[in-house]
Amino acid sequence: MPSKNPKSSILVVDDDSTIVSFLEMALSFEGFNCLTATSGEEAVKLVQHFKPSLILLDISMPRMDGRDFCQWLHTNGHCGIPVVVMTAGQNAARTQEEVGAQDCLAKPFDLSELRSCVERWTRNT
Amino acid sequence: MRAADTSVAQRLSLGFGIVFLLMLMLIGVNAYGQQRVDRLLGRLTDEIMPAADAAIHIQTAYLRQSASVRLYVDSGDDRYLSDYTKYVSLAQDALGRLDDLSKNTGETRLFDQIKALADRYDEEMGRAIFLRQQGASSAAQQVLDQEMAPTREQLLEEMESFADVQLRLRDEAKSEVDVALHNVAGVSYGLAFLAIVVGAAVAFFVSMSVSRPVQSLALASRSLAEGDFEPALRLEHKAGDWEEVQSSRNELRVLTATFGRTARELLKREKRLSARAQLSAVLASSIDAEKVACDALREIATYTKCEFGLIYVLDSELNVLRRIGAYCIASAPDDIKVGEGIAGEAAASRRRVLVQDIPSDTPFSVRFGFDQVPPKTIVAVPVICQDQLIGTVLMGSVRDLTDDALDFIEVSAQQLGVSLQDALVHRQVTALAEELQKKNELLASQNEEMQVQSEEIQSQSEQLAAQNEELEAQRKELIELDHLKDEFLSIASHELKSPLTSLKGFTQILQERMQLTPYYEEFQKPLAAIDGQVNKVVSLVNRLLDVSRVQMGRLEMKPELVHLGELARRQANRAQIKATEHKIVVDSDSEVVGYWDPGYIEQVVTNLVDNAVRYSPSGSEVRISLRQVNNTALLTVTDQGIGISSDALPNLFQRYYRSEEAKRICAEGMGIGLYVTYSIVNAHGGCIWVDSEPGKGSTFHVQLPVQPASFWKEAEESIYAKQESEEQHTGG
Numbered sequence: 001m002p003s004k005n006p007k008s009s010i011l012v013v014d015d016d017s018t019i020v021s022f023l024e025m026a027l028s029f030e031g032f033n034c035l036t037a038t039s040g041e042e043a044v045k046l047v048q049h050f051k052p053s054l055i056l057l058d059i060s061m062p063r064m065d066g067r068d069f070c071q072w073l074h075t076n077g078h079c080g081i082p083v084v085v086m087t088a089g090q091n092a093a094r095t096q097e098e099v100g101a102q103d104c105l106a107k108p109f110d111l112s113e114l115r116s117c118v119e120r121w122t123r124n125t
Numbered sequence: 126m127r128a129a130d131t132s133v134a135q136r137l138s139l140g141f142g143i144v145f146l147l148m149l150m151l152i153g154v155n156a157y158g159q160q161r162v163d164r165l166l167g168r169l170t171d172e173i174m175p176a177a178d179a180a181i182h183i184q185t186a187y188l189r190q191s192a193s194v195r196l197y198v199d200s201g202d203d204r205y206l207s208d209y210t211k212y213v214s215l216a217q218d219a220l221g222r223l224d225d226l227s228k229n230t231g232e233t234r235l236f237d238q239i240k241a242l243a244d245r246y247d248e249e250m251g252r253a254i255f256l257r258q259q260g261a262s263s264a265a266q267q268v269l270d271q272e273m274a275p276t277r278e279q280l281l282e283e284m285e286s287f288a289d290v291q292l293r294l295r296d297e298a299k300s301e302v303d304v305a306l307h308n309v310a311g312v313s314y315g316l317a318f319l320a321i322v323v324g325a326a327v328a329f330f331v332s333m334s335v336s337r338p339v340q341s342l343a344l345a346s347r348s349l350a351e352g353d354f355e356p357a358l359r360l361e362h363k364a365g366d367w368e369e370v371q372s373s374r375n376e377l378r379v380l381t382a383t384f385g386r387t388a389r390e391l392l393k394r395e396k397r398l399s400a401r402a403q404l405s406a407v408l409a410s411s412i413d414a415e416k417v418a419c420d421a422l423r424e425i426a427t428y429t430k431c432e433f434g435l436i437y438v439l440d441s442e443l444n445v446l447r448r449i450g451a452y453c454i455a456s457a458p459d460d461i462k463v464g465e466g467i468a469g470e471a472a473a474s475r476r477r478v479l480v481q482d483i484p485s486d487t488p489f490s491v492r493f494g495f496d497q498v499p500p501k502t503i504v505a506v507p508v509i510c511q512d513q514l515i516g517t518v519l520m521g522s523v524r525d526l527t528d529d530a531l532d533f534i535e536v537s538a539q540q541l542g543v544s545l546q547d548a549l550v551h552r553q554v555t556a557l558a559e560e561l562q563k564k565n566e567l568l569a570s571q572n573e574e575m576q577v578q579s580e581e582i583q584s585q586s587e588q589l590a591a592q593n594e595e596l597e598a599q600r601k602e603l604i605e606l607d608h609l610k611d612e613f614l615s616i617a618s619h620e621l622k623s624p625l626t627s628l629k630g631f632t633q634i635l636q637e638r639m640q641l642t643p644y645y646e647e648f649q650k651p652l653a654a655i656d657g658q659v660n661k662v663v664s665l666v667n668r669l670l671d672v673s674r675v676q677m678g679r680l681e682m683k684p685e686l687v688h689l690g691e692l693a694r695r696q697a698n699r700a701q702i703k704a705t706e707h708k709i710v711v712d713s714d715s716e717v718v719g720y721w722d723p724g725y726i727e728q729v730v731t732n733l734v735d736n737a738v739r740y741s742p743s744g745s746e747v748r749i750s751l752r753q754v755n756n757t758a759l760l761t762v763t764d765q766g767i768g769i770s771s772d773a774l775p776n777l778f779q780r781y782y783r784s785e786e787a788k789r790i791c792a793e794g795m796g797i798g799l800y801v802t803y804s805i806v807n808a809h810g811g812c813i814w815v816d817s818e819p820g821k822g823s824t825f826h827v828q829l830p831v832q833p834a835s836f837w838k839e840a841e842e843s844i845y846a847k848q849e850s851e852e853q854h855t856g857g
């Protein structure tokens with residue numbers, strides 16, 4: 001098991017509830033506190049109240065999508081929270097760059113990829 | 126009749142001089158006569174008449190003297206003595222006067238007698254007076270009666286004869302005056318008549334000598350005005366030699382000669398003008414070069430009195446003069462090189478060439494039909510139009526050619542130049558027109574064919590239009606289908622990948638968590654199978670998406686600075702995780718950096734490495750090497766696998782192609798990976814090729830240009846432009 005900060009809380013945002021539950025399970029097994037949201041609006045409320053140390057964000061969502069959410073984060077002074085975008089699109093790295101996120105995961109990803117990515121962004125917090 | 130060589134002024138002055146002389150003589154004669162009459166009359170009045178007067182005075186004085194003396198002697202009264210003295214002085218005066226007159230006239234003899242008698246009478250009277258004074262009155266009386274009376278009688282007689290002489294003289298003088306007057310009148314009348322006769326003659330002569338030439342001049346002028354030169358020409362002939370005329374003082378002769386000469390010049394000019402007009406008419410009458418040349422030659426020869434003539438035209442391609450017209454000559458050469466002969470020289474030098482005084486033993490000759498004579502003069506003149514040589518005119522004569530004739534030939538050559546050029550141009554134009562006509566006919570026949578064809582095409586095009594409409598409908602349908610396909614792709618990428626994400630994730634969680642349970646042995650295999658199948662589906666979906674994108678030309682490039690070594694190592698590590706039984710090595714000796722799309726380059730590396738792993742035996746090595754050569758990056762992936770047969774090599778990068786060996790080794794696979802790799806490399810402006818031998822492994826070479834960002838910018842713009850045009854197309 002990798003060393004982790006038990007206080008770290010990770011916000012998972014995806015409109016696919018199955019993915020949300022998989023991520024919740026996988027992250028809780030790794031010892032992270034997990035906040036979940038199935039829409040951008042929900043995620044906004046959670047960020048305002050809980051200040052997560054990392055956000056795993058799906059890009060394509062109905063209404064407020066991942067891009068709008070990132071925009072909101074930047075305009076509302078939440079630039080300090082690292083964001084990992086998860087996308088089913090062709091070029092995950094480009095999407096990451098476009099929205100100003102810190103990392104990306106191309107769907108579908110391996111558990112190992114998820115682990116190393118999350119560890120990378122929670123190690124210093 | 127030829128007048129003396131004197132001017133009109135001279136003639137007039139001569140005539141009037143004679144008349145004037147006669148008038149002068151007339152005046153002189155009159156003056157002389159008048160003078161003579163005057164002199165005669167003067168003598169009459171100054172000499173003869175005073176002499177008669179003096180004689181009478183003397184008579185009277187002596188009578189009175191004698192009377193006074195007698196009275197004194199009778200009375201002794203002294204009063205009578207003073208009367209006597211008074212009369213004595215009167216008589217002395219009269220005697221003195223008479224003495225003067227007689228001296229002038231030369232009648233001295235008679236006067237001397239009178240003087241002697243007078244003196245004697247005076248002496249007797251003096252004696253009588255003395256005697257009376259002495260008292261001897263009787264003696265005195267005696268003297269008076271005896272001595273004085275006879276003396277007195279004598280004196281009176283003398284005096285009377287003297288008076289007679291005087292009267293005779295007077296009558297003589299009078300008759301002399303009459304004669305003189307008569308003579309003067311006669312001479313005057315004669316001279317006046319002579320003057321009239323001479324004056325009339327002079328006037329007649331002068332008027333005749335002036336008016337006759339003037340009349341002939343007037344006549345000649347009138348004839349000239351009516352176009353008849355003959356009288357004017359006769360005038361010149363009449364005036365005689367021109368040299369002589371020029372030095373003549375006779376203005377009328379000079380005038381006549383000059384008029385005649387002017388008329389001759391005019392006639393010459395008229396003839397020349399008419400010849401030129403004739404030539405112009407001939408030149409204008411035809412547009413055929415040969416006819417123009419022959420007619421012009423005839424006109425030139427007629428005017429210049431040449432016996433033969435030739436016209437050559439320059440063939441500028443061969444630089445040869447070609448004969449196109451001849452006059453009275455048949456044996457002249459048809460062609461002459463420029464610069465050869467008289468005609469050729471004239472053409473080459475563009476100057477008149479004149480050969481005169483040809484000796485009689487020359488081989489040239491002018492044939493007259495019955496005989497032949499050598500020409501004496503040959504002249505060749507170049508025909509030039511607008512500074513361009515057209516040809517040469519050659520004229521020959523058995524005589525000398527006058528300057529006028531030579532001049533006419535030159536002027537005619539100029540005129541001929543324009544006409545000949547027109548004629549030659551016309552000939553060319555006619556030839557062209559005929560050619561054009563033929564071509565037109567050909568075109569017309571072709572047109573008819575084309576008309577038929579075009580009708581066919583028309584009907585075909587109508588069919589095509591109908592088909593086009595059909596096609597258009599089909600195209601719209603296809604665009605609709607294309608949209609549907611895009612939608613499908615979007616669904617495939619998102620809707621398929623999302624369930625796969627959770628499926629894969631849960632499977633892996635299950636596998637991990639199951640290890641901690643006693644059921645692991647039992648469920649390990651099915652779980653691994655699920656994970657494997659999920660991976661296959663994921664790979665399948667990714668590849669299908671790739672090929673769709675490549676096929677649609679939607680490889681959206683986002684070039685950025687890429688460290689190819691780092692990228693290759695990262696991909697190698699990822700591949701190594703899966704390929705546990707292979708050894709993946711990256712061999713990068715130096716930094717290889719360029720502007721590429723990192724996502725696509727990753728895919729290239731991944732595809733090549735995956736392929737290498739798949740078709741090589743376990744435990745073998747897969748080597749990725751990187752090099753930079755000039756402006757290109759070279760990436761090679763080498764394996765120790767089965768290799769590729771030479772049959773398969775050409776088709777290796779084709780879509781859906783799989784070699785027999787590949788199918789045998791690995792049944793799965795769609796033949797997409799290398800096609801996508803090839804497309805990506807191509808889109809970067811690079812190239813890909815393979816070296817392989819069956820059983821000895823393969824080496825894939827990828828060459829990528831290290832392009833600056835601007836290249837990609839341009840590439841991107843062109844892609845956007847392409848997309849926009851597609852969208853407009855589909856939208857329309």
